[in-house]
Amino acid sequence: MIPAAFEYRRAGSVDEAIELLGSDPDSKLLAGGHSLIPLLRLRFARPSLLVDVGRLEDLRYVREDGDRIAIGALTRHADLAADPLLTDRCAPLAQAAGLVGDPQVRHRGTIGGSVAHGDPASDLPTILLSLDADLVARGPGGERTIPAGEFFSGMFETALEPQDVLTEIRVPPATGTYLKFVRRAQDWATVGVAAARLDGRVQVGLTSMGATPLRARGVEEALAGGASPAEAAERAAEGTAPPSDVSGSAEYRAHLARVLVRRALEAL
């Protein structure tokens, strides 16, 4: 299908992108395009202006920044998966990036685009939530830092304002794993589970178990109280509202969450 017509402008800097976004209330940012272009083709989205930030090379990096690792928003999934610093210091994020979509998608899709899209079935938001990542956004009023726990506000909804550009993601050093259950290769996660160990505590995130990525608070509480992985995993679906769709019923997803959380915790 062919997308509806739109005006196209290429931003030469973040500031220019912010300005262009302000010039049209019906504008959207284009980075790798692997969340947006499918929506445009299906005409679920019909912006009148696309502001292309895909060439802002200074937003493509992974580097140490004090006690955190800073990732430029335009870093592609393939780059994250292969990054030596990330693999060494925050392996679960590199591992999850290597499970997004398929190789072609990972060559184009960016971490910033994936996060800003706010799809509850996508993998990186869940791992960022479990890591207590910080998301840095710049808008007309300057820069601000949004904790991942406050960023995902609803299905395809985030704390970003219409003129905001997500510029950086900051994660702490962590170990852990991301497990994704799919019916077929390259499917969206029927359920995904992130388990991260940071500062001596374990935090667990869930994909496709509600309108946003969720923390499995019951599991975390049980672990903090000394429960075994198998005992803690029994609480994986507490407080969730999983959808029923072609990939599985809500009941099936709750079952998958318990199984995957147990496996993820046992792998820690």
Add this chain to the structure above:
Amino acid sequence: MTQVAITVNGERREAEVEPRQLLVYFLRNQLGLTGTNVGCDTSSCGACTVLVDGESVKSCTVFAVQADGAEVTTIEGLAENGELHPVQQAFHEQHALQCGYCTPGFVMAAVSLLRENPSPSEEQIRHGLEGNLCRCTGYHNIVKAVQAAAEAGA
């Protein structure tokens, strides 16, 4: 309309495109390079896979304006001096196709995979081709072909 300059199979091509023009339709309709197929048109099947700056992408999910300034390689650009590319040769010898519709996409995905990992294991090949679907269920020989191409030093 937006002016783009894209190097396709080594040849610089300048054209005016609508911003909504997808790369696959630019290649097929504007340049007449119909070797790249449109399959699902929903970023799933990989039939439209081409290389952009040496890496596999689904050209139904890239706008031509995003490829402005890039080097694009399509299935037509693989053979050199009448000699099939080693991956093409391996697909031929290993009978890695039935109807052939998915084949250009699989070949381009395999070329990209072998550039990133010249000696992949069978499991790495299967994961590396997850972005491509074959409806004749020909995966077994496709995997064999990629193994053969790797051994031939593709």
